[in-house]
Amino acid sequence: MSLDKATVARIASLARLKVPNAELEGLATELNKIMGWISELDQVNTDGVEPMSQAADLKLRWRDDVVTDGGVRDKVLANAPDSREGFFTVPKVVE
Amino acid sequence: MTADRALTALTIAEARDGLKARKFSALELAEAHIARMAEMRGLNAFITETPDAARKAAAAADARLAKGEGRELEGVPLGIKDLFCTDGVMTTAASKILDGFTPPYESTVSQKLWDAGAVMLGKTNLDEFAMGSSNTTSHFGPVHNPWQRKGDNRPLVPGGSSGGSAAAVAAGLCPGATATDTGGSIRQPAAFCGVAGLKPTYGRCSRWGIVAFASSLDQAGPIARTVRDTAIMLTHMSGFDAKDSTSVDRPVPDFEAACAKPVKGLRVGIPAEYRMDGMNPRIEQLWQQGIDWLKDAGMQPVEISLPHTKYALPVYYILAPAEASSNLARYDGVRYGLRAEGKDLREMYEETRGQGFGAEVRRRILIGTYVLSAGYYDAYYLKAQKVRSLIARDFAQAFEKCDVILTPTAPGAAFAIGEKQDDPIAMYLNDVFTVPASLAGLPGISVPAGLDGDGLPLGLQLIGRAFDEETVIASAQAIEDRAAFKLTTLGDA
Numbered sequence: 001m002s003l004d005k006a007t008v009a010r011i012a013s014l015a016r017l018k019v020p021n022a023e024l025e026g027l028a029t030e031l032n033k034i035m036g037w038i039s040e041l042d043q044v045n046t047d048g049v050e051p052m053s054q055a056a057d058l059k060l061r062w063r064d065d066v067v068t069d070g071g072v073r074d075k076v077l078a079n080a081p082d083s084r085e086g087f088f089t090v091p092k093v094v095e
Numbered sequence: 096m097t098a099d100r101a102l103t104a105l106t107i108a109e110a111r112d113g114l115k116a117r118k119f120s121a122l123e124l125a126e127a128h129i130a131r132m133a134e135m136r137g138l139n140a141f142i143t144e145t146p147d148a149a150r151k152a153a154a155a156a157d158a159r160l161a162k163g164e165g166r167e168l169e170g171v172p173l174g175i176k177d178l179f180c181t182d183g184v185m186t187t188a189a190s191k192i193l194d195g196f197t198p199p200y201e202s203t204v205s206q207k208l209w210d211a212g213a214v215m216l217g218k219t220n221l222d223e224f225a226m227g228s229s230n231t232t233s234h235f236g237p238v239h240n241p242w243q244r245k246g247d248n249r250p251l252v253p254g255g256s257s258g259g260s261a262a263a264v265a266a267g268l269c270p271g272a273t274a275t276d277t278g279g280s281i282r283q284p285a286a287f288c289g290v291a292g293l294k295p296t297y298g299r300c301s302r303w304g305i306v307a308f309a310s311s312l313d314q315a316g317p318i319a320r321t322v323r324d325t326a327i328m329l330t331h332m333s334g335f336d337a338k339d340s341t342s343v344d345r346p347v348p349d350f351e352a353a354c355a356k357p358v359k360g361l362r363v364g365i366p367a368e369y370r371m372d373g374m375n376p377r378i379e380q381l382w383q384q385g386i387d388w389l390k391d392a393g394m395q396p397v398e399i400s401l402p403h404t405k406y407a408l409p410v411y412y413i414l415a416p417a418e419a420s421s422n423l424a425r426y427d428g429v430r431y432g433l434r435a436e437g438k439d440l441r442e443m444y445e446e447t448r449g450q451g452f453g454a455e456v457r458r459r460i461l462i463g464t465y466v467l468s469a470g471y472y473d474a475y476y477l478k479a480q481k482v483r484s485l486i487a488r489d490f491a492q493a494f495e496k497c498d499v500i501l502t503p504t505a506p507g508a509a510f511a512i513g514e515k516q517d518d519p520i521a522m523y524l525n526d527v528f529t530v531p532a533s534l535a536g537l538p539g540i541s542v543p544a545g546l547d548g549d550g551l552p553l554g555l556q557l558i559g560r561a562f563d564e565e566t567v568i569a570s571a572q573a574i575e576d577r578a579a580f581k582l583t584t585l586g587d588a
Contacts, residue, residue: 008461015420015464016427016441017457018449030519031461037520038409038475044482051480052487054311055297055536056343056561063337075199081434088429091440 003032098131099123103267104585107171107324108351110270114160114170121160121170121214125153128172128216131586132268138239140253140263142177143185144217152214159212168331169212174263174272177218178225179205179315180304184215188306189223189233192451193432202304203336204273204315211331216269220259223453224423225280225308228525230258231512232455240288240509241266241584244549251509251551254284254525260318261288267585271319271328275305277312278411279505279529282541285318286504286554289543289582291571292318293325296561297536298343300329301336309418310341312411312533320582322542322571326350329564345562353565354572359393361566364497368404369528371506377547378503385501385544385555385574392573399493399500403485407531408523410486413466413479414534419456420463426451458519487535494560499570502528504541504554532558542571543580552580 005024008031012019019027077083102124105113113119129146149172156170180186180198187193201209209215222232229252230238238258240251242265253262257274261284264272274281276294285292293316300315307313317328330351335344365386370379386396428434428447435450437443452460466475493500505525515521532539538561541554555574559567 003465007465011461011464011468013445014468015460016424016444016448017452017460018445019457019461020449027458027461030458031465034412034462034519035465038412040409041406041413041478041482044403044406044478044485046478046481046485049481049484051477052484053480054341055534056341058298058341058343060340061337072199076430078199079196079431081428081432090429091437091443093440 003028003035098134098586099127100586102127103131105270106321107270107319107327108321110171111168115165117160121153121156122150124170125149125172125214125216128269132216135266135268138241138262138266139236140220140238140259140266140268141174141217142187142189142220142235142259145184145215149214149216156212156214166212168208170214171212172214172216172269173208174216174219174260174269175205176221176257176260176273176275178221178275178306179273180306181205181215181218184218186218186306187234188225189221189235190451190453190456191234191433192426192448194234196431200304203301203338204305204332207334208331219263219272222256222258223456224306224419225256225275225277226419226455226459227255228279228283228522229515230255230284231516232453234453237512238262239512242289242509242551244551247549249511252287252512254287254509256280257318258284261285261290261292264288264290264318264320265582265584271317271324273315273332274318275313275315276533277308277415278533279526281316281318282529282539282554282556283505283525285541286543286552287509289552289580289584290318290320291322291325291540291542292316293329293540293564294533294538295329295333295564296538298341299333299562299564301334301339301342303336303338307422309415310422311418312415322540322568322575323351323354325540326354326568348565350564350568353568356565356569358569358573361394361499361570362397362497363389363394363570364399364493364500365396366399366401366404366493366500366502368401369502375507375547378506378553381545381553381555382501382503388574388577389501389570391577394570394573397497399496401489401493401531403482403489404531406482407486407534408527410479410482410534411530412462412523413475414483416459416463417467417476418463420460420467423456423460483534486531490535490537499566500558502556502558504528504556508547508549508551508553528556537561538564538567540567540571542574544574544578545580
């Protein structure tokens with residue numbers, strides 16, 4: 001397996017992360033090294049082993065389907081880099 | 096004004112008892128720590144200091160104490176890792192992307208401490224989004240370890256990610272501080288700074304209001320100067336919280352009482368796989384010393400095997416970045432924090448995230464996105480989750496033969512700022528002894544146990560069964576009693 005510049009550019013785009021072209025090469029080398037180290041896991045036989053997705057043996061709890069919060073629009077908007085008339089704003093997405 | 100060393104050297108237990116006995120006021124105690132924080136600002140242990148709020152809270156604590164209505168931690172000043180959201184006080188996660196973010200709510204864990212009467216001194220520095228083992232990835236600059244090598248005044252790292260908390264506690268800026276641990280971020284900095292750090296069982300402390308890194312691993316815990324102090328803090332940080340779906344609904348013991356719990360007859364497991372080739376001989380020696388101390392306390396050492404230990408770091412460096420890439424998707428420049436301009440929505444996202452995240456966070460987002468991407472999910476992510484099961488099974492089998500496990504906390508002592516920067520993997524290896532317990536969700540403590548040849552502190556780690564923090568605390572107390580470790584970084588009296 002090898003991560004080339006194009007793959008790094010693709011995952012950066014999937015992650016919505018701007019990576020300057022000049023940094024792609026270095027990142028590819030670095031990530032390759034890390035992924036090579038990680039591939040040690042191929043040595044482990046995991047046939048019939050259940051994946052562990054959480055640390056505690058928990059069952060998700062049920063709760064009543066009721067409103068428990070709300071009425072805090074101004075608090076929610078207070079940290080927005082830009083908000084107008086009670087809404088978050090984003091660059092225009094519909095022509 | 097010079098800080099009153101008699102007050103800044105107090106442990107939490109001493110401060111609590113002194114306040115109750117009215118030997119000094121909460122305001123005097125707060126002022127002494129505020130002065131010490133100013134004196135030691137060069138450590139860069141705090142991102143935000145809140146002296147005015149601390150004075151106000153201390154005065155309120157004094158009023159309660161005067162009426163005989165003091166709560167368990169009334170007037171005890173604490174630092175809060177800047178990963179815990181604090182109502183009305185800037186919370187940054189040490190990232191540029193959250194610079195200026197002021198939460199309109201309080202994390203459950205910090206709220207519990209305030210409900211017990213504790214007083215906040217400020218928000219401590221950390222690695223950006225808690226991703227690091229040296230506190231060098233903070234947007235607000237590195238933290239300096241208050242310890243230095245003998246005859247060498249180069250600044251050393253405090254460990255990470257809770258480096259600000261550990262350095263602040265070690266230097267007497269606060270008697271205790273909150274921290275969080277995902278793969279070792281409480282225990283490793285505690286070891287590097289010569290203080291105690293306790294990571295409880297996953298689910299013991301609510302994660303609500305803590306900026307998320309890797310949700311299946313993140314767990315809050317205390318850093319303080321003694322085992323007893325970590326136990327006191329943990330009692331007031333723990334407990335069920337309906338707002339965190341992974342919070343566990345079970346009673347919270349009086350952890351402080353566990354310090355006096357008898358350990359005689361308990362079996363302490365020594366995992367063969369933690370004896371690594373080329374391990375620092377001083378650490379190996381200290382480990383043996385730890386075994387002897389526990390024998391002296393009446394415990395029986397038993398050899399155990401944790402055969403999948405060597406795979407813990409690779410598993411961690413798949414799962415933690417995968418969860419991080421998902422958690423950090425929320426930083427999009429729309430609802431809070433930094434926004435960089437772009438010609439359209441997509442470019443705005445990419446510019447915001449490209450400018451807002453530092454190099455290590457970007458690296459981990461990329462790894463996480465890669466291992467979760469189509470075609471690689473089974474080979475990496477699912478495989479890592481399966482090996483995680485085997486690591487947890489190793490511990491379950493080991494705990495059939497022993498009651499607690501003793502290991503070194505880290506493979507070395509604190510290193511200089513700038514060392515190990517070029518090689519991410521060398522940096523990741525700092526967590527080799529702490530990551531396995533994190534993956535298994537088990538409680539662990541680092542207790543300061545001795546010094547290396549350069550005069551730097553080293554820690555020993557105790558790992559317990561899930562929700563058996565009490566045995567961990569009792570065994571750690573047995574080590575602390577025998578190690579007679581001297582913290583020499585509190586400043587001359």
